[in-house]
Amino acid sequence: MKNLKFVLILFIIGNTVQAQKYMTQNGTISFFSSTPVEDIEAVNNQVSAVLNAESGQIASVLLLKAFNFEKALMQEHFNEKYVESEKFPKSTFKGEILDYENLTVGESPTNVTIKGKLTIHGVTQEIEVQGTLSSKQSVMNLIFDFDVDVADYDIEIPGPVKEKIAKTIKVKANFTMNKV
């Protein structure tokens, strides 16, 4: 009886101990749309990301309006018509690094697979991405890339610009996270 109580208390305490976290507020996410007519590229340098170094859980938030395009009008169209930034200002990702407990993370990048939920334009999709994770002193560096099918997120591309915008957008992320 006493033992059981002890186990129970230990368990609760164990759960509330703060896990080690790494975080950034200026991670980079860029995306590329390539068609025979036009190549479009946009970069966001204000992406927030956090990694729980105990569990391998990861979360990331970005503001769609913080994507910078080469052409001002493209940026306006992206925000106004495609991702509708007024209605859906943020895009989020929440997931975990698979098989995290068996990984050894060091200075040379280790291949990782991350599985989680990506929310764009108010639509959430389950995704799995490939990347690398490395650590040096109190810094963790996570790099990954993946493809986004615009149709999966209810983003409509009107007829006249269909040839200019790719159906599949290539996304690259680079998070250099500091220990918090």
Add this chain to the structure above:
Amino acid sequence: MKKIFLLALVFWLIIPLHSIAQEEEEEDLLGMLEDSQDPVTNYTIATFKNTKLVSGNSIETNGKGVLQFMIQHRFGTLNSGWRDLWGLDNATIRLGLEYGLTDHLNIGFGRSSFQKTYDGMVKWRFLRQKSGAENFPFTATAISSIYLNSSEFADMERENYFTSRLSYHHALLLAKKFGDKFSLQLMPTIVHTNLVPETIDQNTIFAMGAGTSIKLTGSVRLNLEYYYLLPDQVFSQDLTNSLSIGFDIETGGHVFQLHVTNSRGMTEQFLVGNTTGSWDDGDIFFGFNISRVFNIGEK
């Protein structure tokens, strides 16, 4: 028996606790990020589709390094009969260029076939509607234009001065976007004409403009533009208030604007000071603007 019961109770307690704790942890990471983010200022974009609402200017400016080329076209009046193919034979045209020196400061140059007029303008968006960390309820743009009428003087006998060819317009454009579908603009406007037809006419006339834009689909909008000329300013001509209705159709770097209006001219000088068409009598001009942007400078 008692032990088994207790064990069951403990499992019943622990298992949900464990999963709740896990879920909270996951929620926490996103929540933690949101908490750590500084509030940002969200500037309102795309109050209007183009730098022109219909014929007059909107608060919008071209971004830095963007060159906008515009072709504006008005056919003759719809009531001009079959011989003129209901106006198609009598078109007037304005060609214009606008360039973004900065995201908020534009300069422009144009030439209208109507009264063979050259125009130059400076447009400065000095306040922006924004929300979030900083709030401001509307966008304000100031615009000044100078016009040069290069047609022959009406009276060749008298001494004509170069300055008699000039006129000016200054306006304050105030616009607010409500939600993402509806925009409203007010434009108090002054037009000064150096040489007016008769001495009883005022050289400086005042008008109040109002315009709206309603988003119908992502790429199509319905626009209204109205200029109310304050009474007792112009006597030699029977002027009417300019009323225009138009659609914006956007395709990438192009904006097509199709409209009907009772104004033949395509700049504020003419909208305010030279609109003689009457909607009631069918003096309606069908017209269009084609706008194309080119990125020529550094962003």
